[in-house]
Amino acid sequence: xxxxxxxxxxxxxxxxxxxxxxxxxxxxxxxxxxxxxxxxxxxxxxxxxxxxxxxxxxxxxxxxxxxxxxxxxxxxxxxxxxxxxxxxxxxxxxxxxxxxxxxxxxxxxxxxxxxxxxxxxxxxxxxxxxxxxxxxxxxxxxxxxxxxxxxxxxxxxxxxxxxxxxxxxxxxxxxxxxxxxxxxxxxxxxxxxxxxxxxxxxxxxxxxxxxxxxxxxxxxxxxxxxxxxxxxxxxxxxxxxxxxxxxxxxxxxxxxxxxxxxxxx
Amino acid sequence: xxxxxxxxxxxxxxxxxxxxxxxxxxxxxxxxxxxxxxxxxxxxxxxxxxxxxxxxxxxxxx
Numbered sequence: 585x586x587x588x589x590x591x592x593x594x595x596x597x598x599x600x601x602x603x604x605x606x607x608x609x610x611x612x613x614x615x616x617x618x619x620x621x622x623x624x625x626x627x628x629x630x631x632x633x634x635x636x637x638x639x640x641x642x643x644x645x646x647x648x649x650x651x652x653x654x655x656x657x658x659x660x661x662x663x664x665x666x667x668x669x670x671x672x673x674x675x676x677x678x679x680x681x682x683x684x685x686x687x688x689x690x691x692x693x694x695x696x697x698x699x700x701x702x703x704x705x706x707x708x709x710x711x712x713x714x715x716x717x718x719x720x721x722x723x724x725x726x727x728x729x730x731x732x733x734x735x736x737x738x739x740x741x742x743x744x745x746x747x748x749x750x751x752x753x754x755x756x757x758x759x760x761x762x763x764x765x766x767x768x769x770x771x772x773x774x775x776x777x778x779x780x781x782x783x784x785x786x787x788x789x790x791x792x793x794x795x796x797x798x799x800x801x802x803x804x805x806x807x808x809x810x811x812x813x814x815x816x817x818x819x820x821x822x823x824x825x826x827x828x829x830x831x832x833x834x835x836x837x838x839x840x841x842x843x844x845x846x847x848x849x
Numbered sequence: 850x851x852x853x854x855x856x857x858x859x860x861x862x863x864x865x866x867x868x869x870x871x872x873x874x875x876x877x878x879x880x881x882x883x884x885x886x887x888x889x890x891x892x893x894x895x896x897x898x899x900x901x902x903x904x905x906x907x908x909x910x911x
Contacts, residue, residue, distance in 0.1 A: 655876060662872050666897065667863045670904050679908065794893050797876050802883035803890035815894065822898055826905055833909050 592741055593754040599737045600758035602809050603730045606792065608766045610726035613785040616770075618719035625715065626723025633724070634731035650736065654800030657729050662793025664722065669786030673823055675779050677830035722789070729796070734759070787823060791816040865907075871900040 615623035674680035734755050742751030795805065795812055805811035862869040875896035882889035 655880075659872055659876055662893075662897070663862065663869045666868050666872070666901060666904070667865070670865070670868075670901065670908075673901075673905060674908060790897060793872075794897055797872070798879055798890050798893045801876050801879035801889075801893075803879055803888070803892075805890050811890075818894070819897065823901070826902065830905060830909060 589747060589750055592747060593750055596737055596741050596751045596754040597758045599741075600734050600755040601762060603733045603737070604759045604762035606812075607726045607730035608762050609788055610792065611723045612766060612770065613781075613788050614719040614722045617781050617785050619716040622716035622719035623723040626720040627727050629720070630724040630727030630731060633728050634735070637732070638735050650732065651800045651802065653729060653732065654796040656800075657725050658793050658796025658798075658800050660725070660793070661722075661789050662797055664718075665786055665789025665791075665793050667786075668782060669790050669819075669823055672779060672783035672786045673826050673830065676783060676827045677833075679830055679833075783823070784820075787816060787820045791819050794819070865904050868900045868904050871896060875900075 611623050611627055614626075671680065738748065738751045738755045742748030791812060795815060798805065805815075807814075875893050879889045879892045882892065
């Protein structure tokens with residue numbers, strides 16, 4: 585392997601590792617907090633859609649306006665993420681019961697049964713025996729968007745160096761490494777308290793949504809993808825500060841059930 | 850049809866339409882500023898902070 589081929593392989597591997605980690609983070613988040621089955625269906629559907637797009641368009645895939653895709657996906661992720669984060673903050677502050685979603689789920693499931701329909705697309709956050717539309721959609725969009733970015737990387741780097749095959753192999757290696765790592769961390773993640781994980785998911789969805797929406801709108805983050813390393817803890821710390829603020833309010837008006845401060849996510 | 854549209858609205862927007870609208874406005878403002886040559890990567894994080902605080906303050910007030 586020549587020096588330029590090595591550089592191509594390493595560049596594509598690293599770039600695709602970043603994209604795969606971003607997709608994995610989203611899938612792990614919705615899989616752990618919502619439904620693994622639905623999240624994995626979303627992954628499968630995303631991979632299938634990606635395969636169809638790449639097979640149909642081939643090298644022309646690079647002409648898809650990634651900016652428009654980022655704006656729509658980023659905007660939706662941000663709206664979803666802020667909904668999650670708001671609920672998680674209210675729960676952590678004691679202003680919303682920790683397990684009220686189970687009652688909501690039971691009510692919605694009963695309504696669905698009485699209507700003679702399943703509950704796909706239910707916004708319940710409890711595990712569901714039917715397909716969880718939320719987990720499916722988030723995983724699908726995450727895999728499709730990041731997959732398209734991997735395809736862009738492979739095609740642009742590979743075409744430049746006249747070695748698309750090597751670029752594709754490097755990308756495949758990156759995805760395999762990230763997936764293996766994801767399977768390894770899945771079990772430890774399952775032991776994290778439910779509301780803490782939902783809090784983290786809200787932070788992650790809001791962070792990725794913020795990042796993609798701004799990029800799609802034409803903004804350039806200082807440091808590129810590395811800015812996520814500041815954005816994620818920044819939004820997390822801000823959310824924790826909001827919990828402390830709300831807890832102070834809850835204590836002032838005597839709201840029962842507010843968890844002690846040391847149990848905050 | 851109406852129920853389906855309401856379900857889509859509820860799925861995407863939820864119970865706080867102002868936050869969703871704020872996200873759209875922040876994205877549009879970022880695009881406008883960028884196209885005018887103004888660096889605007891900071892605008893959406895600021896909007897997120899304001900929208901989240903507003904939404905929680907509304908719940909706190911109720």
